[in-house]
Structures are given as C-alpha cells and as structure tokens.
Amino acid sequence: MSKQYKLVSCTINGKQVEKMVDVRASLTDMLRDDYRLTSVKKGCEVGECGACNVIIDGECFNSCIYLAVWAEGKEILTLEGLAGPNGEISDIQQAFIDEAAVQCGFCSPGFIMSAVEILEAKREFSDDEIRKLMSGHLCRCTGYENIFRAVKKTMLRRLGKEKEADEV
Amino acid sequence: MYDIKALYEAESVEHAIRLLIEHPEAQIIAGGSDVLVQMREGKRAGKELVSIYGLDEMRGVSYEADGAIRIGSLTSFSHITRDPIIQKHINVLGEAVDMVGGPQIRNIGTIGGNTCNGVTSADSASTLHAWDAVVEITGPDGARRIPIHDFYIKAGVVDLRPGEIQTAIIIPKEAYEGYYGHYIKYAMRNAMDIATTGCSVNVRLSADKKTIEDARIAYGVAGPVPMRAPSAEKAAEGKPVSEETVKAFAETVLEDINPRDSWRASKAFRQHIAVVLAKRALKESIRLAGGEVNE
Numbered sequence: 001m002s003k004q005y006k007l008v009s010c011t012i013n014g015k016q017v018e019k020m021v022d023v024r025a026s027l028t029d030m031l032r033d034d035y036r037l038t039s040v041k042k043g044c045e046v047g048e049c050g051a052c053n054v055i056i057d058g059e060c061f062n063s064c065i066y067l068a069v070w071a072e073g074k075e076i077l078t079l080e081g082l083a084g085p086n087g088e089i090s091d092i093q094q095a096f097i098d099e100a101a102v103q104c105g106f107c108s109p110g111f112i113m114s115a116v117e118i119l120e121a122k123r124e125f126s127d128d129e130i131r132k133l134m135s136g137h138l139c140r141c142t143g144y145e146n147i148f149r150a151v152k153k154t155m156l157r158r159l160g161k162e163k164e165a166d167e168v
Numbered sequence: 169m170y171d172i173k174a175l176y177e178a179e180s181v182e183h184a185i186r187l188l189i190e191h192p193e194a195q196i197i198a199g200g201s202d203v204l205v206q207m208r209e210g211k212r213a214g215k216e217l218v219s220i221y222g223l224d225e226m227r228g229v230s231y232e233a234d235g236a237i238r239i240g241s242l243t244s245f246s247h248i249t250r251d252p253i254i255q256k257h258i259n260v261l262g263e264a265v266d267m268v269g270g271p272q273i274r275n276i277g278t279i280g281g282n283t284c285n286g287v288t289s290a291d292s293a294s295t296l297h298a299w300d301a302v303v304e305i306t307g308p309d310g311a312r313r314i315p316i317h318d319f320y321i322k323a324g325v326v327d328l329r330p331g332e333i334q335t336a337i338i339i340p341k342e343a344y345e346g347y348y349g350h351y352i353k354y355a356m357r358n359a360m361d362i363a364t365t366g367c368s369v370n371v372r373l374s375a376d377k378k379t380i381e382d383a384r385i386a387y388g389v390a391g392p393v394p395m396r397a398p399s400a401e402k403a404a405e406g407k408p409v410s411e412e413t414v415k416a417f418a419e420t421v422l423e424d425i426n427p428r429d430s431w432r433a434s435k436a437f438r439q440h441i442a443v444v445l446a447k448r449a450l451k452e453s454i455r456l457a458g459g460e461v462n463e
Contacts (some may be wrong), residue, residue, distance in 0.1 A: 004174060004175065004426055016370075021173040022169065023172065023174075024170045024171070024172045024175070025169055025170075026169070026170065026204075029169055038321075045208060046204075046205045046208050046209075046331065047201055047204075047205060047273060047276075048360060050270070053272055059246070059275045059277060060271055060272045061272055061275055061276055062272045062273070062276070065200055065204045065205060065276065066200070066276065067170075067175070067197075067200065067204075067219065067221070069175065069219075070219075070221055070222070081365060114271065114272075117271075124447045132271075132358075132359070133271055134271075135270050135271065135358065135359030135360065136269070136270025136271045136272045136273065136359065136360065137270075168284070
C-alpha cells in the first residue's frame with residue numbers, strides 16, 4: 001500500500017506534542033520510536049503481559065493493542081512522567097527498589113503504572129482488590145509478593161498510615 | 169507496526185456506515201483487543217480497517233423513554249461495571265464483565281465487540297442472553313432491533329449485514345424489573361483467562377419470596393454460541409423456592425446444552441460443571457432476591 005500518515009496531537013507526560021504518525025503504528029511504537037519513551041516495553045504485543053501499560057486520561061491501557069492515531073487529543077502518562085523536577089524517582093519506584101520488586105526490570109514500568117492508577121484513587125484497597133487491580137501483568141523473575149508489598153506499602157504511606165505500612 | 173492495508177476513521181455513525189459500504193472488505197475495529205491480536209497472529213493481516221473507536225456518541229449507559237436501559241456498544245467493560253444505572257438494575261452484568269481479561273483489557277474492550285465477535289465464551293454474552301437483551305443495529309436503511317438470541321447465527325458469525333454496525337444493547341424494562349441475578353465464570357485462573365464455562369442465572373420471586381415466578385439461565389461455552397436453557401427455566405417456573413426446585417432446575421439443564429470436547433475441557437466435565445454452576449447461581453440469585461433455600 002501507499003504509506004498513510006496522520007497528524008496526532010496529544011499531551012505526553014504533561015507536554016503538548018504533535019507528530020506525523022504512520023496509521024499502522026501501535027501506541028507502543030509511537031511512544032518508543034517517535035518520542036523515545038523506552039520505559040514502554042514491547043513484551044507479548046498482544047495485550048497479555050502488561051509491559052507496555054500506560055495511563056491514558058486516567059485509565060490504564062496496554063499501548064501495544066491501542067492504535068497510535070487513537071491518541072489524538074488524549075493525555076498520556078508513561079513511567080518517565082513520574083520523575084520529579086530534578087529527575088528524582090517517585091515513592092512507588094523507590095518502594096519497588098526497597099522491596100526488591102525489581103529483578104530484570106522488564107515488567108516494572110507496566111506494573112508501576114497500574115500501581116499509579118491505584119494510588120491516584122486515594123483510598124485504601126483490600127489485599128484482594130490490589131491483587132485484582134494488578135492482575136493484568138506478568139512477571140517472570142521475582143514473583144508477585146514483593147511487587148504486592150511495594151504497592152500496598154506505598155498506598156498506606158500516602159494515606160498517612162506509616163505504622164501499618166511498616167508492618168506489611 | 170500492524171499489517172494494516174488502510175485505516176479509515178469514522179467521525180459519526182453515518183460516516184462509519186458510508187465507509188463500510190465504500191470498503192466492503194474492511195473489518196470494523198472498536199477497542200481492538202480482538203481485531204489487533206488477530207492481525208498480529210496473521211489471521212486478519214493485510215486487511216483494511218474502519219475504526220469506530222472515536223465515536224463517543226456510542227458510549228455510555230442511559231434510560232430510554234420507556235425505562236429500558238440503553239448501553240452504547242462502545243461502552244468499555246470497566247465503565248459498565250462502574251455505571252450507577254447498571255449497578256442499580258442489573259449489577260450482575262457489571263460483575264460479569266469485570267471478569268473479562270485483566271484491568272487494562274477491561275478499559276479497552278467494549279460490550280459491542282464482545283458480542284459482535286460471536287464468541288461463545290464472551291463473559292457478557294450469557295448475562296445478556298439471560299436478561300432478554302435486544303441488539304440495536306444501524307445500517308444504510310436505518311436502525312433495526314433484534315433479540316440477542318437471533319443476533320448470533322453460528323460460532324463467530326453474527327447478524328451484521330453489509331454496511332451495518334451494532335450501535336447499542338438494550339435491556340427492556342420488563343426484562344430487568346424485579347429480577348436479581350448472578351454470574352459464575354469457571355476458568356483456570358482468576359485473571360487473563362477465558363471461561364471453561366460461564367453461567368448466568370436470574371430470578372423473579374413472588375411477593376412472599378416463597379415461589380419462583382420466573383427463572384432465566386444462559387451459558388457461555390455450552391454450545392457453539394451463547395445459549396439459554398429453556399427446559400431448565402420451565403422446570404423452575406411457578407415452583408416453590410426449595411432445594412428440590414433448585415436440583416430439578418440444575419439437572420434439567422443437560423436437556424438443553426450441548427458442550428463439546430476441547431483442549432480447555434472435556435464435554436463430560438463441562439456438563440458436570442454446568443449443573444453445579446446452575447445450582448449455585450440459582451441459589452445466589454434467590455438469596456439476592458430476598459428468598460431463602462432451606463437445605
């Protein structure tokens with residue numbers, strides 16, 4: 001076919017951007033290739049592993065099965081967008097380090113973005129609810145317990161429950 | 169990159185219909201969690217796509233003038249689960265679609281896509297069958313409405329003619345008023361799995377909660393398409409709320425269903441769990457309706 005392109009304007013990590021995008025591109029392709037946001041991993045590329053997970057208008061999506069052209073007018077947040085003004089990492093990222101929830105690191109950005117959706121809800125979820133909200137991700141290194149602890153501790157700390165967090 | 173021959177983005181329902189007529193070979197893409205995966209697998213590679221994902225007019229849950237619940241076909245599973253109208257009148261549908269895939273899939277997957285792919289295992293389909301849902305299809309000659317039972321023609325094939333798209337799913341008022349239901353998905357994992365068998369039951373009890381006025385049951389993966397179990401429904405209609413009624417209802421299911429052997433499970437196993445699920449789902453529906461089954 002003759003190549004088909006479309007101008008896609010959106011907000012990525014708080015910045016208004018626009019680029020001509022190949023209509024065949026997935027959002028993963030666009031974020032990695034056009035914007036060099038390499039936290040967005042190419043894992044299974046069929047929406048099963050969650051490594052490409054990003055937040056679009058406040059909800060988590062597997063960007064591998066989301067057409068880049070659909071990003072028009074949307075607000076997208078990737079792991080890079082969590083960094084502070086001087087590049088500091090966020091509390092949830094630090095918790096992943098502290099809890100040894102990272103080994104090879106390939107699944108971590110996806111997991112962390114799902115955790116961000118949980119934390120942004122600003123309420124306390126039960127253990128079962130956290131497990132369910134994190135269930136769209138696969139990790140083949142650490143297993144899930146350390147990841148679960150990192151999310152739960154950060155949730156409790158953000159709610160001011162330091163003591164409960166330390167006991168997790 | 170996907171192997172897409174050409175992408176046409178619809179700007180309205182009318183535009184989508186026009187695009188489908190201009191490009192008769194094109195495949196409709198809604199959320200894409202089936203279409204793009206099949207494209208990746210090579211099954212739909214090299215196809216033209218008509219994207220309807222941008223049509224916000226097809227999103228959301230509302231009441232129609234006669235009290236029927238209208239679910240726009242592009243409403244995502246997670247939005248159905250969180251919707252106050254669904255929670256008030258047909259909470260079981262919200263619970264059923266909350267068992268599809270994982271959280272990210274539930275944000276992109278649409279109820280229209282879940283039914284238009286004609287798959288028997290769709291978590292929404294058995295509940296929609298069990299609640300007498302009506303499908304609204306819009307095409308070049310306007311809109312038509314058909315019962316969801318007639319929408320399914322055979323495995324993977326639904327009644328969408330050239331130029332037509334499914335625009336809404338409607339639950340009539342008489343189909344939901346006074347009914348309480350429960351859905352059970354039997355699968356190997358709690359997330360990211362397809363139902364081995366799914367069973368959706370709902371009941372309407374008499375005012376004193378002692379008699380089953382009406383019971384409805386539908387299955388996914390008990391045949392090539394989602395199906396009701398009419399003999400079982402008859403076996404419970406007008407019967408007292410009792411252990412015997414529940415047992416008779418569940419066992420009669422075997423007269424209606426026709427599961428097959430597959431790599432996921434054998435026919436015999438599916439028949440076995442179909443009876444167990446019918447029993448459990450009916451008991452839970454009775455409980456939700458305010459009744460009590462004495463053991």
